[in-house]
Amino acid sequence: MAGKVSKTKKKTAKAKFVPNIVAFACNWCSYAGADTAGINRVQYSPNFRVIRTMCSGRVTPGHVLKALKLGADGVLVSGCHFGDCHYIFGNYKAVEQFDRTKALVKTLGLDERRIRLEWVSAAEGTRWGEVIDEFVAQITTLGPSPLNHKPKSRK
Ligand code: FES
Numbered sequence: 001m002a003g004k005v006s007k008t009k010k011k012t013a014k015a016k017f018v019p020n021i022v023a024f025a026c027n028w029c030s031y032a033g034a035d036t037a038g039i040n041r042v043q044y045s046p047n048f049r050v051i052r053t054m055c056s057g058r059v060t061p062g063h064v065l066k067a068l069k070l071g072a073d074g075v076l077v078s079g080c081h082f083g084d085c086h087y088i089f090g091n092y093k094a095v096e097q098f099d100r101t102k103a104l105v106k107t108l109g110l111d112e113r114r115i116r117l118e119w120v121s122a123a124e125g126t127r128w129g130e131v132i133d134e135f136v137a138q139i140t141t142l143g144p145s146p147l148n149h150k151p152k153s154r155k
Contacts, residue, residue: 005109009088017059017140017143017144018047019047019073019074019136019139019144020047020071020072020073020139021046021047021048021049021072021073021074021075021076021132021135021136021139022048022049022051022067022072022074022076023049023051023075023076023077023078023132024050024051024053024056024059024063024075024076024077024078024128025050025051025052025053025078025079025120026052026053026054026055026058026063026078026079026080026085026090027029027052027053027054027055027086027090027096028054028055028080028085028086028122029078029079029080029081029084029085029086029119029120029122029130030056030078030079030080030118030119030120030121030124030128031050031052031057032121033078033120033121033123033127033128034120034128035122035125035126036089036122036123036124036125036128037126037129038125039123039125040125040126042125042126042128042129043129044128044129044130044132044133045133045136047134047136048076048132048135048136051155054085054086054087055079055085055086055088055090055091055094056077056078056079056080056085056090056091056094056117057079057085057087057089057091057092057093057094057097058090059077059094059097060097060101061097061100061101061104063122064077064101064105064115065101065104065105065108068105068114068145068147069147070108071145071147072145073114073139073142073144073145073148073150074114074115074116074135074136074138074139074142074145075114075115075116076115076116076117076118076131076132076135077094077098077115077116077117078117078118078119078120078128078131079091079094079119079120080119080121081119081121082119084121091119094117097119098115098117101115102115108147109130109146110145110147112143112145113138113142114139114142114145116131116135116138118131
Protein backbone atom coordinates (compact mmCIF):
# COMPACT_ATOMS: atom_id res chain seq x y z
CA MET A 1 0.00 0.00 0.00
CA ALA A 2 2.78 2.40 0.96
CA GLY A 3 4.43 1.63 -2.38
CA LYS A 4 1.24 2.65 -4.20
CA VAL A 5 1.08 5.99 -2.39
CA SER A 6 4.71 6.63 -3.17
CA LYS A 7 4.13 5.88 -6.87
CA THR A 8 1.10 8.19 -6.95
CA LYS A 9 3.10 10.97 -5.29
CA LYS A 10 5.89 10.51 -7.84
CA LYS A 11 3.39 10.64 -10.72
CA THR A 12 1.84 13.82 -9.35
CA ALA A 13 5.25 15.43 -8.88
CA LYS A 14 6.22 14.50 -12.45
CA ALA A 15 2.90 15.79 -13.82
CA LYS A 16 3.54 19.14 -12.13
CA PHE A 17 7.11 19.36 -13.41
CA VAL A 18 7.71 22.45 -15.52
CA PRO A 19 11.20 22.37 -16.99
CA ASN A 20 13.55 25.24 -16.54
CA ILE A 21 15.47 25.70 -19.79
CA VAL A 22 18.30 28.03 -20.69
CA ALA A 23 18.81 28.83 -24.38
CA PHE A 24 22.08 30.40 -25.49
CA ALA A 25 21.28 32.05 -28.82
CA CYS A 26 23.75 33.79 -31.11
CA ASN A 27 22.99 37.42 -31.81
CA TRP A 28 23.03 37.25 -35.60
CA CYS A 29 20.83 34.24 -36.34
CA SER A 30 19.10 32.38 -33.50
CA TYR A 31 18.33 35.39 -31.33
CA ALA A 32 16.94 37.09 -34.43
CA GLY A 33 15.04 33.86 -35.17
CA ALA A 34 13.46 34.06 -31.73
CA ASP A 35 12.57 37.67 -32.53
CA THR A 36 11.01 36.57 -35.82
CA ALA A 37 8.96 33.99 -33.91
CA GLY A 38 7.67 36.80 -31.72
CA ILE A 39 6.93 39.12 -34.64
CA ASN A 40 5.06 36.31 -36.44
CA ARG A 41 3.23 35.40 -33.23
CA VAL A 42 4.43 31.80 -33.35
CA GLN A 43 2.88 29.89 -30.43
CA TYR A 44 5.40 27.86 -28.46
CA SER A 45 6.38 26.92 -24.94
CA PRO A 46 7.38 29.80 -22.65
CA ASN A 47 9.49 27.59 -20.32
CA PHE A 48 12.90 28.96 -21.29
CA ARG A 49 15.18 31.91 -20.79
CA VAL A 50 17.32 33.22 -23.63
CA ILE A 51 20.88 34.35 -23.11
CA ARG A 52 22.18 36.26 -26.11
CA THR A 53 25.77 35.59 -27.13
CA MET A 54 27.61 37.15 -30.04
CA CYS A 55 28.28 33.72 -31.55
CA SER A 56 27.47 30.10 -30.66
CA GLY A 57 31.25 29.51 -30.67
CA ARG A 58 31.50 31.71 -27.58
CA VAL A 59 29.45 29.26 -25.48
CA THR A 60 31.99 27.21 -23.55
CA PRO A 61 31.43 24.03 -21.53
CA GLY A 62 31.76 26.28 -18.45
CA HIS A 63 28.71 28.34 -19.47
CA VAL A 64 26.55 25.25 -20.00
CA LEU A 65 27.70 23.54 -16.79
CA LYS A 66 27.11 26.72 -14.80
CA ALA A 67 23.55 26.96 -16.16
CA LEU A 68 22.95 23.33 -15.11
CA LYS A 69 24.52 23.99 -11.71
CA LEU A 70 22.30 27.04 -11.18
CA GLY A 71 19.10 25.11 -11.78
CA ALA A 72 18.56 24.57 -15.50
CA ASP A 73 16.98 21.21 -16.35
CA GLY A 74 18.17 21.54 -19.93
CA VAL A 75 20.46 23.81 -21.95
CA LEU A 76 20.09 24.68 -25.62
CA VAL A 77 22.90 26.21 -27.65
CA SER A 78 21.76 27.70 -30.92
CA GLY A 79 23.59 29.47 -33.71
CA CYS A 80 23.72 30.18 -37.44
CA HIS A 81 23.69 27.43 -40.05
CA PHE A 82 27.10 26.40 -41.41
CA GLY A 83 28.32 29.02 -43.87
CA ASP A 84 26.21 31.77 -42.25
CA CYS A 85 28.22 32.44 -39.08
CA HIS A 86 29.03 36.13 -38.76
CA TYR A 87 32.51 35.13 -37.57
CA ILE A 88 33.01 32.57 -40.38
CA PHE A 89 34.02 29.53 -38.29
CA GLY A 90 32.28 30.26 -34.98
CA ASN A 91 29.67 27.56 -35.35
CA TYR A 92 32.35 24.97 -36.22
CA LYS A 93 33.99 25.94 -32.94
CA ALA A 94 30.57 25.57 -31.29
CA VAL A 95 30.43 21.94 -32.45
CA GLU A 96 33.85 21.26 -30.87
CA GLN A 97 32.85 23.02 -27.64
CA PHE A 98 29.56 21.13 -27.58
CA ASP A 99 31.30 17.76 -27.97
CA ARG A 100 33.53 18.64 -25.02
CA THR A 101 30.49 19.75 -23.02
CA LYS A 102 28.69 16.49 -23.81
CA ALA A 103 31.66 14.49 -22.52
CA LEU A 104 31.68 16.50 -19.28
CA VAL A 105 27.92 16.14 -18.84
CA LYS A 106 28.30 12.35 -19.22
CA THR A 107 31.17 12.34 -16.72
CA LEU A 108 28.90 14.09 -14.22
CA GLY A 109 26.38 11.30 -14.65
CA LEU A 110 23.80 13.47 -16.37
CA ASP A 111 21.80 12.39 -19.39
CA GLU A 112 23.40 13.98 -22.45
CA ARG A 113 19.91 14.67 -23.85
CA ARG A 114 19.75 17.52 -21.33
CA ILE A 115 21.89 19.58 -23.68
CA ARG A 116 21.22 20.29 -27.31
CA LEU A 117 22.86 22.13 -30.22
CA GLU A 118 20.69 23.52 -33.02
CA TRP A 119 21.04 25.86 -35.98
CA VAL A 120 18.28 28.43 -36.45
CA SER A 121 18.52 31.36 -38.88
CA ALA A 122 17.00 34.82 -38.44
CA ALA A 123 14.22 33.90 -40.89
CA GLU A 124 13.30 30.65 -39.12
CA GLY A 125 10.91 31.87 -36.46
CA THR A 126 8.69 28.83 -36.86
CA ARG A 127 11.69 26.53 -36.57
CA TRP A 128 12.79 28.32 -33.38
CA GLY A 129 9.37 27.58 -31.87
CA GLU A 130 9.56 23.94 -32.97
CA VAL A 131 13.06 23.49 -31.51
CA ILE A 132 11.95 24.98 -28.18
CA ASP A 133 8.78 22.87 -28.07
CA GLU A 134 10.69 19.66 -28.91
CA PHE A 135 13.35 20.37 -26.31
CA VAL A 136 10.80 21.27 -23.61
CA ALA A 137 8.95 17.99 -24.34
CA GLN A 138 12.22 16.05 -24.17
CA ILE A 139 13.26 17.60 -20.85
CA THR A 140 9.75 17.12 -19.44
CA THR A 141 10.07 13.42 -20.26
CA LEU A 142 13.50 13.26 -18.59
CA GLY A 143 12.16 14.98 -15.48
CA PRO A 144 13.95 17.41 -13.16
CA SER A 145 17.73 17.56 -13.31
CA PRO A 146 19.35 15.43 -10.59
CA LEU A 147 21.52 18.47 -9.83
CA ASN A 148 18.39 20.30 -8.66
CA HIS A 149 17.61 17.87 -5.86
CA LYS A 150 18.23 19.60 -2.61
CA PRO A 151 20.13 17.45 -0.12
CA LYS A 152 18.12 16.27 2.87
CA SER A 153 18.95 18.32 5.91
CA ARG A 154 20.75 16.53 8.73
CA LYS A 155 19.28 16.62 12.19
S1 FES B 1 27.39 34.37 -35.35
FE1 FES B 1 25.80 32.88 -35.23
S2 FES B 1 26.92 31.08 -34.94
FE2 FES B 1 28.47 32.53 -35.15
